[in-house]
Amino acid sequence: MSWTGIYHLVLRLLPAALRSKHGLAMEALFAREQGQARARGRMQGALAGAAGVWDVVRRAAYEHVRHGLVSSERCTNAPQDAWNIGAHAPQPAGANFGGPTMRELPTRLHLRRHAASFAVAFVALTASLLALFASRQVPILRELGAPAGAIVEVVLLAVPSTAALTIPMAVLAAVLHEFTRLRSDGTLTAAQREHHGIRRLVVPVLVAAVGVAALALVVTAELVPCANVRMTAVLAKQQGFEAAAIRKSDREMTIGELRSAVRHGDLGSGEFARRRAAAYEVEFQKKFALSGACVIMTLFGVAVALRVPRSGAGLVIGASVAVYVAYYAMLVTGENLADRLVVSPFVGMWAANALLLTLALLAAWRRAPFGSGGHGAVVVSA
Numbered sequence: 001m002s003w004t005g006i007y008h009l010v011l012r013l014l015p016a017a018l019r020s021k022h023g024l025a026m027e028a029l030f031a032r033e034q035g036q037a038r039a040r041g042r043m044q045g046a047l048a049g050a051a052g053v054w055d056v057v058r059r060a061a062y063e064h065v066r067h068g069l070v071s072s073e074r075c076t077n078a079p080q081d082a083w084n085i086g087a088h089a090p091q092p093a094g095a096n097f098g099g100p101t102m103r104e105l106p107t108r109l110h111l112r113r114h115a116a117s118f119a120v121a122f123v124a125l126t127a128s129l130l131a132l133f134a135s136r137q138v139p140i141l142r143e144l145g146a147p148a149g150a151i152v153e154v155v156l157l158a159v160p161s162t163a164a165l166t167i168p169m170a171v172l173a174a175v176l177h178e179f180t181r182l183r184s185d186g187t188l189t190a191a192q193r194e195h196h197g198i199r200r201l202v203v204p205v206l207v208a209a210v211g212v213a214a215l216a217l218v219v220t221a222e223l224v225p226c227a228n229v230r231m232t233a234v235l236a237k238q239q240g241f242e243a244a245a246i247r248k249s250d251r252e253m254t255i256g257e258l259r260s261a262v263r264h265g266d267l268g269s270g271e272f273a274r275r276r277a278a279a280y281e282v283e284f285q286k287k288f289a290l291s292g293a294c295v296i297m298t299l300f301g302v303a304v305a306l307r308v309p310r311s312g313a314g315l316v317i318g319a320s321v322a323v324y325v326a327y328y329a330m331l332v333t334g335e336n337l338a339d340r341l342v343v344s345p346f347v348g349m350w351a352a353n354a355l356l357l358t359l360a361l362l363a364a365w366r367r368a369p370f371g372s373g374g375h376g377a378v379v380v381s382a
Contacts, residue, residue, distance in 0.1 A: 003030075003046075003222075006049070007049070007056065009214075010056045010214045011023055011026065011027070013210060013214070014056065014063060015063050046223060049222065053214060053218055057211040057214055057215065060211065110205075111208060114205055114208060115208070117178055118212070121170035122170035129162045133158050138151055154234055158231070160219055161224050164216065164219050165290070168216070168293040171297045172298075172300065175205060175297070175301030175305065176304065176305055187201075205302070206298055212294045220286075220291060225252050225253055253280070262284070275339065282339060284345070288349075292353055293353055300323065300357075303360040323356075330355065331352045335349065
């Protein structure tokens with residue numbers, strides 16, 4: 001998928017009225033700037049594309065937050081009985097009548113706290129994995145006599161591939177942290193008593209997750225391959241090889257290159273050719289699966305936070321690590337099975353997402369509908 005296609009896809013995050021009014025002009029401007037940037041080099045084109053996509057995501061988040069604030073102000077001016085449908089229904093024992101209401105938590109504050117949690121989790125996780133990578137690679141590079149500059153460059157070039165793994169995990173940690181905090185201060189209980197209260201908390205976070213997924217796709221589709229190509233060149237130089245003589249691996253190809261290699265590449269025939277084609281297709285599907293995991297992790301985190309009555313850092317850290325370790329194990333297993341032609345690349349890469357989505361939907365199905373008078377109680381069939 002080209003940057004123009006990604007930009008066209010991300011434009012769908014904008015409100016329909018704004019998209020219909022300015023969408024074509026924005027696409028034309030992006031295509032012109034993207035062409036000028038690509039003329040200066042591939043990396044310049046990738047950076048220009050990422051900047052354009054980020055501008056759209058930021059504008060979409062602003063428009064949705066502004067819409068949420070307007071809706072909140074309208075609801076604030078409504079009569080109390082019309083606002084809180086729980087006033088017309090029996091309240092459960094232990095309900096927090098004096099706790100915060102949804103009017104006291106604007107969407108902007110909700111998203112700001114969620115973004116802060118995501119940033120902290122992302123930095124901490126990325127730094128931890130980079131430290132692990134450095135602990136393994138630095139001794140090897142020192143044995144090869146690599147200068148300090150080359151060692152630092154290799155570590156920095158590992159940031160995009162590390163970020164591709166830590167972004168979904170940071171999303172999960174941020175969702176768990178924010179919603180368990182809302183439970184501890186009583187806001188979640190108040191939301192369960194109000195009309196569409198839970199939905200008003202979840203929708204902004206889902207919109208943010210879609211934006212993060214778009215950025216994750218940019219990282220995995222463009223930045224990771226470019227960084228891997230450069231890292232291969234640096235490592236080859238330290239080992240005395242010519243980087244130009246090394247054939248690109250599947251992890252050094254962009255989405256367009258992977259698709260072209262499968263459709264038009266000279267893969268030969270026989271089982272070896274099928275395995276090579278499967279490896280390209282696996283990498284292609286993995287890029288989308290990792291970005292889609294941001295939305296899946298959000299849904300799963302919300303379901304866990306709503307079902308588990310306790311809160312705290314222990315739940316956030318424990319659940320995040322356990323879920324993502326299981327997810328990554330399933331992802332690696334699916335990749336190995338697809339590479340060996342046991343399952344299709346699509347099934348191998350999307351099975352982990354499908355399982356987490358199923359668990360999240362089952363957890364939500366076992367609860368009363370969001371914003372209903374059931375207060376999020378578990379639904380038990382008669």
